[in-house]
Amino acid sequence: MDIKTLRIAFPHTIPVLTGYFFLGFAYGLLMHGAGYPFWLAVLCSLVVYAGAAQYAAVPLLGVFDPAGTFLLTLMLNARHIFYGLSMLEKYRNTGKIKSYLIFSLTDETYSILVSVQPPKGVDTRRFYLAVSALNQIYWVVATAAGALLGAAMPFDTTGVEFVMTALFVTLFVEQWLQTKQHRPALIGLGSSLICLWIFGQNFIVPAMVLITVLLLSQQSRLEREGTA
Structure with a gap:
């Protein structure tokens, strides 16, 4: 370095x-x-x-x-x-x-x-x-x-x-403003809210699993939209 x-x-x-x-x-x-x-x-x-x-x-x-x-x-x-x-x-x-x-x-x-x-x-x-x-x-x-x-x-x-919490919100907003493709952010936010509602305070691991599955299922579409 x-x-x-x-x-x-x-x-x-x-x-x-x-x-x-x-x-x-x-x-x-x-x-x-x-x-x-x-x-x-x-x-x-x-x-x-x-x-x-x-x-x-x-x-x-x-x-x-x-x-x-x-x-x-x-x-x-x-x-x-x-x-x-x-x-x-x-x-x-x-x-x-x-x-x-x-x-x-x-x-x-x-x-x-x-x-x-x-x-x-x-x-x-x-x-x-x-x-x-x-x-x-x-x-x-x-x-x-x-x-x-x-x-x-x-x-x-x-x-x-x-x-x-304030820092995580700031990073989320910063990335939202810097990118035109908001689908991954919406998937992450929606998955977290759903798992929070279902699992309560133990939502982190289920939310990450759901986010990973959804992003993988959308990978081809996201890649096409990213290069469009």
Whole structure:
């Protein structure tokens, strides 16, 4: 990864930078408010880096419940299985950096890598690495800032976890405005609402299965419309 690639990748990550500043900052505040030291908040963002799962783990870090923690994390991050499959071809020849690219594939990084083509003359692997690394840097730095400021002055953290929802909405709207083909977004939204109505809070995995089935059934039509 070089400075040139970082400069090219950076503008594409600005929406994530904006969202991660508030998300990571809020996470740092929550960790401090729960009584955890600064270094633990930063370490979690370095080695876990799982967004919603990190938020959910705040009350679990002080409780020895490996089975419950595993099931909760699986439920929250099961969506990674499905959109991770769509990255197999993109990551096929990434060599030594493949492990990090897989580790750092968050929702926000995924949304960039599936919608942005690296400019001509830019190594695709380095571009993927630059986007992934920049996004994690934003998260870690924001976490550190939140934990430090939380230690310096008292904060009421009630409701700050809503920033995660706000970021997902922002990304959805951004992608909607950037693309002319809205059928995949409508399939995802409709499938999620249907599964939420049927399964309640356990809707994530059924929704991802339904979205995958519907998108595969519409693949040929979507490809034709995309090239029309």
